[in-house]
Amino acid sequence: MECVITIEIGTGAIRVSAFDLEGNLIGYSKGSYPTFHARPDFSEQDPEQIFITMLYILKNFLNEKIYSKKYHVISICFSSAMHSVLPIDKNGVPLGNAMVWSDNRAKKEANDLKNADLGKTLYKATGTPIHAMSPLNKITWLKNHEKDRFQTTSKFLSIKTYIIQQLTGEYIVDHSVASATGMLNIYSLQWEDNALQSAGINKENLADVVPVFYSPKKLKKEYQTSLGLHDNVKIIVGSSDGCMATLGAGVWGDGKATITLEESGAVRVVSKEVIQDEKQRIFNYVLTEGNYVSGGPTNNVGSAFEWYAKQFGDFKKAFDLEDCMENLVNDASKVDAGSRGLIFLPYLQGERAPIWNANARGVYFGLNINHEQQHFIRATIEGIMYAFYSIGKTLEEHRCIKSLSANGTFASYPLWTQIMADVFNKPVHIKENSGPDSVACGGFLVSATVLGRFKNLEEAAQKVKLLDGYQPQQQNHELYGKHYAIFERLGTKLFDEFEAIAELQQNS
Amino acid sequence: MNQYFLKKECKELHAFPHIIEFALKKINTIQFDSLKKETSHFLRFYYVIDGRFDWMIEDQHHILYPGDLAIILPGQRFGGEKDLLDIGTVSWLHLALPQLERNGKIALGQWSRLTENEGMTIGKIIVLNGCPVLSKLKEAGMLFQNIYNEFLNQEIGYYARINQLIDELFILIARQLTRQNNSRRDFPQTFMKLEQSLRENLSHQWTVEEMAALVGLGITAFSEKVKNYTGFSPLNYLINIRISEAIKLLKRQDVHVTDIALDVGFYSSQHFATTFKKLTGYTPSDFRKKNIPETE
Numbered sequence: 001m002e003c004v005i006t007i008e009i010g011t012g013a014i015r016v017s018a019f020d021l022e023g024n025l026i027g028y029s030k031g032s033y034p035t036f037h038a039r040p041d042f043s044e045q046d047p048e049q050i051f052i053t054m055l056y057i058l059k060n061f062l063n064e065k066i067y068s069k070k071y072h073v074i075s076i077c078f079s080s081a082m083h084s085v086l087p088i089d090k091n092g093v094p095l096g097n098a099m100v101w102s103d104n105r106a107k108k109e110a111n112d113l114k115n116a117d118l119g120k121t122l123y124k125a126t127g128t129p130i131h132a133m134s135p136l137n138k139i140t141w142l143k144n145h146e147k148d149r150f151q152t153t154s155k156f157l158s159i160k161t162y163i164i165q166q167l168t169g170e171y172i173v174d175h176s177v178a179s180a181t182g183m184l185n186i187y188s189l190q191w192e193d194n195a196l197q198s199a200g201i202n203k204e205n206l207a208d209v210v211p212v213f214y215s216p217k218k219l220k221k222e223y224q225t226s227l228g229l230h231d232n233v234k235i236i237v238g239s240s241d242g243c244m245a246t247l248g249a250g251v252w253g254d255g256k257a258t259i260t261l262e263e264s265g266a267v268r269v270v271s272k273e274v275i276q277d278e279k280q281r282i283f284n285y286v287l288t289e290g291n292y293v294s295g296g297p298t299n300n301v302g303s304a305f306e307w308y309a310k311q312f313g314d315f316k317k318a319f320d321l322e323d324c325m326e327n328l329v330n331d332a333s334k335v336d337a338g339s340r341g342l343i344f345l346p347y348l349q350g351e352r353a354p355i356w357n358a359n360a361r362g363v364y365f366g367l368n369i370n371h372e373q374q375h376f377i378r379a380t381i382e383g384i385m386y387a388f389y390s391i392g393k394t395l396e397e398h399r400c401i402k403s404l405s406a407n408g409t410f411a412s413y414p415l416w417t418q419i420m421a422d423v424f425n426k427p428v429h430i431k432e433n434s435g436p437d438s439v440a441c442g443g444f445l446v447s448a449t450v451l452g453r454f455k456n457l458e459e460a461a462q463k464v465k466l467l468d469g470y471q472p473q474q475q476n477h478e479l480y481g482k483h484y485a486i487f488e489r490l491g492t493k494l495f496d497e498f499e500a501i502a503e504l505q506q507n508s
Numbered sequence: 509m510n511q512y513f514l515k516k517e518c519k520e521l522h523a524f525p526h527i528i529e530f531a532l533k534k535i536n537t538i539q540f541d542s543l544k545k546e547t548s549h550f551l552r553f554y555y556v557i558d559g560r561f562d563w564m565i566e567d568q569h570h571i572l573y574p575g576d577l578a579i580i581l582p583g584q585r586f587g588g589e590k591d592l593l594d595i596g597t598v599s600w601l602h603l604a605l606p607q608l609e610r611n612g613k614i615a616l617g618q619w620s621r622l623t624e625n626e627g628m629t630i631g632k633i634i635v636l637n638g639c640p641v642l643s644k645l646k647e648a649g650m651l652f653q654n655i656y657n658e659f660l661n662q663e664i665g666y667y668a669r670i671n672q673l674i675d676e677l678f679i680l681i682a683r684q685l686t687r688q689n690n691s692r693r694d695f696p697q698t699f700m701k702l703e704q705s706l707r708e709n710l711s712h713q714w715t716v717e718e719m720a721a722l723v724g725l726g727i728t729a730f731s732e733k734v735k736n737y738t739g740f741s742p743l744n745y746l747i748n749i750r751i752s753e754a755i756k757l758l759k760r761q762d763v764h765v766t767d768i769a770l771d772v773g774f775y776s777s778q779h780f781a782t783t784f785k786k787l788t789g790y791t792p793s794d795f796r797k798k799n800i801p802e803t804e
Binding site: 013029030031032034046048049051052053055056057059091092093094221222223224225226227310313315318319321324 | 691692693694695698700703725729733737738739740744748749751752753755756759760785786787788789790794799800
């Protein structure tokens with residue numbers, strides 16, 4: 001029997017999944033690698049360890065779950081996190097670790113550019129808000145702070161580009177990942193000269209831009225042998241995790257939006273046109289030519305709830321965070337919506353959309369003598385949902401959203417999705433039986449389209465079955481609306497105080 | 509409690525070649541230069557019974573209160589902040605060890621009843637620990653008190669008892685350190701600390717026992733947690749780091765393949781070559797040839 005493999009190069013782990021040609025999940029496996037923080041703002045990963053982890057996991061997975069069941073692999077499709085930068089020398093050897101998406105060292109570079117006229121021009125051309133995580137600013141940082149490394153660099157790659165180059169010899173980057181660099185013209189799909197100039201590089205310093213359906217010529221012989229793959233196995237460059245999650249959640253066309261709930265999260269829509277937001281709050285990534293994924297990311301979803309669990313939860317078994325969180329969610333469900341007027345601003349790691357303020361901080365507001373721990377837990381979850389809602393409202397200034405599709409680890413708590421439905425006053429759907437991983441599902445849909453099973457991605461996306469899910473409760477929505485109004489005002493009113501406290505924390 | 513002071517020359521210590529000094533001292537007046545900052549070559553434990561002590565350990569300022577225990581490794585600089593012993597009561601034990609390297613092993617010696625493996629693991633935990641002061645460790649005070657009583661009374665069996673009590677002190681310290689260093693809540697954070705220790709000592713032949721002890725878990729629970737979190741068994745995770753580091757060295761031209769194998773912790777270049785080829789499809793030297801142009 002034939003099967004397709006998807007490989008997701010995620011923030012902290014490689015996830016390998018296999019699907020039969022009908023899209024049924026055969027199995028999956030994952031292997032993690034560490035993120036190094038040499039300084040508080042630095043987030044780096046070792047490209048060689050990512051590569052070896054990928055080989056190791058893939059090889060074991062194929063032997064144990066695929067070949068043993070007589071499956072024949074016909075394609076391998078990649079996806080990856082966005083915003084990574086890996087400098088390599090003229091021999092293709094990495095010059096140090098890769099900066100990953102969460103690396104914040106280019107804060108100053110980003111601010112300077114954002115306040116310059118060029119910043120506005122670049123947002124219009126590239127569709128990407130100017131922020132520290134964007135590769136454009138990371139490369140500028142290298143130019144300003146590590147001259148030697150900058151000058152020895154022959155190319156600046158994304159991690160996925162490096163992995164695919166190791167396997168096939170080709171330096172390529174897909175439209176989706178390229179459009180998240182802040183350097184790709186989102187209309188012409190060519191590198192944007194203005195951006196390259198500002199970073200001090202030229203086209204030759206970047207990989208070649210290709211569509212997400214592109215297949216490199218072939219897998220190197222040595223890897224064919226060690227992985228037991230045929231020489232005609234199709235390698236597909238694929239897309240970014242954000243675009244794949246959107247596609248895999250079945251979101252395509254008017255009135256639909258998807259919400260991803262992992263450590264961080266995002267609200268996204270797919271449309272034929274780029275959203276040009278005057279306040280530059282919304283990103284636009286290319287899925288395929290003429291199809292854009294637009295939306296806003298939030299920094300604090302699972303990370304904020306896990307923080308709460310680790311500090312205040314009850315660990316019956318050592319290190320059993322899942323068990324602890326489940327009990328917390330259970331406790332939260334015992335109190336009424338609105339947490340008796342306790343409001344949580346979840347900005348523990350600053351915030352991106354829609355306030356784009358790296359200095360924003362967490363707040364519990366409205367505390368009175370009657371609040372109990374259960375109210376704190378529920379307020380924490382509600383605060384995370386208010387943050388999503390604020391992104392959703394920003395998107396609704398440009399698009400009409402009628403229903404939501406939720407995915408990611410934290411979408412599996414019914415209480416979370418019900419609160420989401422109530423806060424948004426829209427039905428929330430969950431994808432049928434393929435687990436929480438819609439990134440892998442998106443990878444399958446891209447593969448199946450390349451293999452000719454669908455005419456295009458639009459048709460492929462219709463294949464995703466969504467369950468009816470959660471209906472909004474009007475009464476709760478009205479209550480949440482009153483709380484949200486205060487939440488929104490606090491986020492703006494506290495601006496000066498956020499600046500002041502962030503500065504104090506910087507020096508402590 | 510009376511004062512008590514045993515030095516190497518004392519006949520009470522003839523049966524204990526590993527004990528360099530044992531003392532219980534009450535300080536009533538300040539004497540200049542009574543605790544000068546210096547580096548010594550033995551392992552030192554100080555338990556504070558009364559008072560407040562201002563000490564410098566490896567250029568870090570520590571203030572110790574009653575119940576606190578300081579552990580100073582051989583080669584570390586230690587002394588009073590003002591080069592003197594403050595007013596108060598303190599008990600100490602200085603031990604000679606046959607072997608101790610900063611990033612290597614502590615071997616306790618023949619006198620100890622700990623198994624070789626336990627002794628090495630405890631040594632590792634103490635060496636890797638970045639925090640030389642354990643606060644509020646009353647159990648250590650009990651052990652010091654018992655050692656003192658045994659020396660004083662010299663009843664039948666006191667030789668065995670004293671060595672047992674020192675073993676117990678080591679066990680107590682190791683358990684306390686792993687508990688203190690790990691919240692038992694945040695596995696990713698705990699694992700990152702372990703990861704860092706593995707990388708810093710990559711040529712060491714790590715065992716699962718050692719890794720589990722550093723995290724403060726039993727072997728079964730530890731292996732299960734690691735598998736769940738990383739997707740690998742502890743030893744396979746280690747191989748993963750070893751191969752990644754080896755790849756980086758192979759892509760440079762100045763290190764010999766045999767040296768790479770040993771540097772990253774394979775016990776032979778044969779073992780390295782087999783593991784490398786199985787995973788990547790290349791032998792290490794082929795991998796080097798294909799990745800680096802020969803002209804240069």
